[in-house]
Amino acid sequence: MGxxxxxxxxxxxxxxxxxxxAEIDVIVSHLVNKQDAIIxxxxxxxxxxxxxxxxxxxxxxxxxxLAKEVVVTDDKHPxxxxxxxxDDETIALIEEAYEENEYVKKNGKMxxxxxxxxxxxxxxxxxxxxxxxxxxxxxxxxxKVSQYTIYNRIEMIRDLESVKRISSRINSKTIVRSxxxxxxxxxxxKEGGTLDNPKIKKVCEEFNVKSHWAVKDxxxxxTLKELYDDC
Numbered sequence: 537m538g539x540x541x542x543x544x545x546x547x548x549x550x551x552x553x554x555x556x557x558a559e560i561d562v563i564v565s566h567l568v569n570k571q572d573a574i575i576x577x578x579x580x581x582x583x584x585x586x587x588x589x590x591x592x593x594x595x596x597x598x599x600x601x602l603a604k605e606v607v608v609t610d611d612k613h614p615x616x617x618x619x620x621x622x623d624d625e626t627i628a629l630i631e632e633a634y635e636e637n638e639y640v641k642k643n644g645k646m647x648x649x650x651x652x653x654x655x656x657x658x659x660x661x662x663x664x665x666x667x668x669x670x671x672x673x674x675x676x677x678x679x680k681v682s683q684y685t686i687y688n689r690i691e692m693i694r695d696l697e698s699v700k701r702i703s704s705r706i707n708s709k710t711i712v713r714s715x716x717x718x719x720x721x722x723x724x725x726k727e728g729g730t731l732d733n734p735k736i737k738k739v740c741e742e743f744n745v746k747s748h749w750a751v752k753d754x755x756x757x758x759t760l761k762e763l764y765d766d767c
Contacts, residue, residue, distance in 0.1 A: 559702055560714065563693065568643050571639055580714060585612070585744075586612040593611070599630055659672055721763075724760075
């Protein structure tokens with residue numbers, strides 16, 4: 537077997553399906569817009585909901601800096617809001633995204649022409665309470681964004697040359713599951729032992745997953761060891 541074929545075989549065997557915390561940080565570091573970066577961070581920290589409605593519904597009034605948490609609401613269960621704990625970095629990023637008044641198209645990779653602008657003006661804090669914003673070209677800019685806006689932004693991020701190596705793993709489902717695995721890693725570091733049912737159930741509860749059986753195919757020690765050398 538030639539060297540090239542051997543390398544391909546090794547890469548196939550070691551193919552990873554999820555993202556590490558470090559890779560999430562790399563993605564965020566390459567994003568010009570805080571409006572884009574906060575989508576990645578919120579998904580990784582369990583904020584999703586039906587058609588990403590927990591992100592779309594999030595307002596500045598839902599953020600509790602002192603408690604380091606946000607109250608999120610799923611369109612499917614509007615009477616059942618839940619609290620999500622976040623770190624200082626993510627809380628700060630939410631505030632930065634909310635204060636952002638200009639959106640840079642294509643992460644700054646678009647060429648401006650006479651008829652095409654490279655930026656879009658967004659409503660400021662006096663005009664909207666939502667964290668994720670639409671452009672002011674939309675007459676209903678004070679309302680929440682659609683799920684398609686978020687999915688399109690994720691697709692734009694996936695197409696960036698700077699994250700090409702991990703682009704196949706940049707989608708909402710994989711980011712959320714990667715967050716679950718990172719949370720499992722944190723529990724192992726804190727409590728020791730192995731990734732048993734009580735730990736898996738705790739992660740599922742935090743990520744609003746109703747059945748721990750639904751995640752058994754990836755929530756295991758084998759997957760964690762593939763992602764993190766210290767597991």
